[in-house]
Amino acid sequence: MKYPLLQAMTLCAASAATLLGTSAFAANENINVTPTQQVTKQELAEIYVLSEICPRMVKDKSQFNQGYTKLVTEYMPGQRNPVASLNQMVQQNDFRSILAEAQSDAKKAGKKKNQVICNELTTYNN
Numbered sequence: 624m625k626y627p628l629l630q631a632m633t634l635c636a637a638s639a640a641t642l643l644g645t646s647a648f649a650a651n652e653n654i655n656v657t658p659t660q661q662v663t664k665q666e667l668a669e670i671y672v673l674s675e676i677c678p679r680m681v682k683d684k685s686q687f688n689q690g691y692t693k694l695v696t697e698y699m700p701g702q703r704n705p706v707a708s709l710n711q712m713v714q715q716n717d718f719r720s721i722l723a724e725a726q727s728d729a730k731k732a733g734k735k736k737n738q739v740i741c742n743e744l745t746t747y748n749n
Contacts, residue, residue, distance in 0.1 A: 662698050662699070664712075664718060664721050665721055665724070665725065666698065667698060667699070667709060667712060668713075668718065668721045668722045668724070668725035669725045669728070669729075670691075670694060670695060670698060670709070671709055671710075671712075671713055671722065671725070672722070672725045672726055672728075672729045673691060673694075673740065673741065673744065674691055675726070676729055676737055676741065677691070677737075677740075677741035677744060680734075680737065680738055680741045680742075681741050681742065681744075681745050682745075683745055686745040686746070686748070687741065687744055687745045689747075689748040690743075690744035690745055690746065690747030690748045691706075691744055691747075692705075692706055692748075693747055693748045694744065694747060695709055
């Protein structure tokens, strides 16, 4: 269920070196993505960037927040409050450069592509 969103994020906001190559390989090899897959800091940074850009791009902020919370929970299943944990990660020095790269990637993707991802998140909780 999270793979289509990850694929969309990959096309729109992911760094080419880490996520585009992984998605292409997985698509060519028909590898099934499992919940035990190791989540990278780059992926978490990209998800966090959605919390920065999407609220002003979506009409239903409540629906977005629900979808965003579900996405973060799927990527951080061991956390009691995954959104708060991600927000704390963002404050760490070693995470800031990764976050800056994710912000730059989102900016390069442009409003149209980001809008698609943000809209998808508003229906992600259904």
